[in-house]
Amino acid sequence: MNEDLSLKKEKQAIWEFVLPLIAMNALELLISRISLSFATRTSLDALASIAAVDNLLYALAGIFGAFSVIFNIESAKALGRHDEQKLHELIQSIFAINGKVGGSFLLAIVLFHTLFLKNVYGFEGELLASASRYLVIQAPSLFLQISIFSFTGIMKIEKRTSLILYLSIFTSILQVGLSYLFINVFDWGVSGAAVASVLLLLAQLLLYAFLTRKLLSQARKARACQQKLLVSKGLPIGMEEILEGTLFIIALDALAARMGLFAFSLYSLLCSLIGIMKIATYVYGNAATVFVGEALGEKNPVKIRQLTNYMLKVANGWYFAVAILLAVFSPVVMQLFTADQKLIEAVFPYQLFIILVAIPTTFYEIIKYVLQTMDASRYVFICTAIVNLGIVGVMFMLTKTNALTIFSLFAAYSANFLVLSGLFFWKYRKITTNKAA
Secondary structure, eight states: OOOOHHHHHHHHHHHHHHHHHHHHHHHHHHHHHHHHHHHHTTOHHHHHHHHHHHHHHHHHHHHHTHHHHHHHHHHHHHHHTTOHHHHHHHHHHHHHHHHHHHHHHHHHHHHHHHHHHHHHSOOOHHHHHHHHHHHHHHTTHHHHHHHHHHHHHHHHHTTOHHHHHHHHHHHHHHHHHHHIIIIIISOOHHHHHHHHHHHHHHHHHHHHHHHTHHHHHHHTTSOOTTHHHHHHHHHHHHHHHIIIIIIIIIHHHHHHHTTOHHHHHHHHHHHHHHHHHTHHHHHHHHHHHHHHHHHHHTTOHHHHHHHHHHHHHHHHHHHHHHHHHHHHTHHHHHHTTOOOHHHHHHHGGGHHHHHHHTHHHHHHHHHHHHHHHTTOHHHHHHHHHHHHHHHHHHHHHHHHTTOOOHHHHHHHHHHHHHHHHHHHHHHHHHHHHHHHO
16 A cells, blocks of 8 residues: 655654754764763762763753753744734743753752752762752753754744754854863863853753744844743643652662662663663654644544554664664763763663563653643543652652662563553553543
C-alpha cells in the first residue's frame, strides 16, 4: 500500500525538525562534559557537588519550563489557525512569567542554599562548601534557561531548528574557552565552572533574542494577557514535573548521596549515561508538541496516531543505536567524566543493566508529551503523583532496612516509568479512539 503523500511530507518535516536538535544536544553534551571535566576529573567532591546541583537545576528547569511547553503547544495551534494576535500575546506572556519565576528562584537560593544542601543531600564540610559556591553562582541560570526554552520554542514553531544548531556550535566553542579560562587559567575550580556556565547561558539568550528580533518586534505592542492561560494549563505539567523531578529524581539523588561519596559519584555517572542515551527522546518529545499540536488544530485524529507511532518507533531506534555506541566506546566516554580509575571500573558491571532499565523512559516521554498536547495534563499529573510517591515510599523503606543499593535505586527508576508508560498509553488510545469515532 502506498503511503499517503501528506504523511510522507510530515515525516520529512519531522526529520528536518529533529536532526539539527539531536546534533545540537549531542554537541552540547559533549562540550559540556569536556568543559566540566576540567573541574571534575581529579576530584570526587567536585564531581558530586556539580552533579547534585546540576540535577537540581535541571529538575527545576523542567518544572518551570512547563509554561514554555504550553507556550509551544498554544503557539502551534495559533499558527495553525493563522491567529497572529494570539501568538504575539503568548510571546509577551511567557517572558513575563519567566521573569517572575527567575527572580523568585534567585532570592530563594541566596537565602536558603546552605540549608537545602545540608538537609536534603546531607552534604558536610568541603563538599557542602563546594556545592554551595556552585549553586549560588548558578542561581541566575534558571531564569536564563527557561527564557532560552521560550526562545527555542519560537524558533521551533517557525521550523528554524537548523539555526538552533548553528548557534549551538558557536556557543559550544565559547563554552570550552570560558571553562578553560576560569578553571585552568584562573584556577577557580568548581566556581569557575559555574561562572562559565552562567556566562554561556547569557550569551545564548542574547543570540536567541537577536535571531527572533523580527517576531519580538511584532509582538512588542501586544498585551501579556495570556498569562492565566499559560499558568492554568502549565500547572498540571509543572506539578507533574515537580513529582518526577523533585520528589522522584531528587529523592533518588538524596538517597544515593547518603550511601557515601563514592556510591553517589557512581550513581551520578550512571545517570549521565542514561541522559546520553535519551538525547533523541527529548527532541522527539518536543517535536510531538509541535506536530501533534498542528494536527489537533486540523482536527485530524488519524494523523495524530500516525505521527505518534512514527516518533515512538524512530526515537526508540535512536535510543538503542546510542546505547550500542556507548557500550562499544565506554572507556573513552568515561574519561570525559572522571580520571578516577576505580570509579570507571565500577561502571562496567552496570552497563547492560542501565541500558535495560532506561528502555521504558523513551516510550514514557513521548506519550507524556502527546497527552499534554491533547490537554490530558491533569491525568498525567494524577498518575505521576500516585506512582512516584509509591516508588519513593518503597525506597525509603529499603533505606530503613539497610537494603538500599545502586541496583535497587535503578530498578525503582525503571519500574516507575514502566508503570506510567502503561497508564499513559491506555489513556492515549482511549482519547484517539474517541476522537476518531
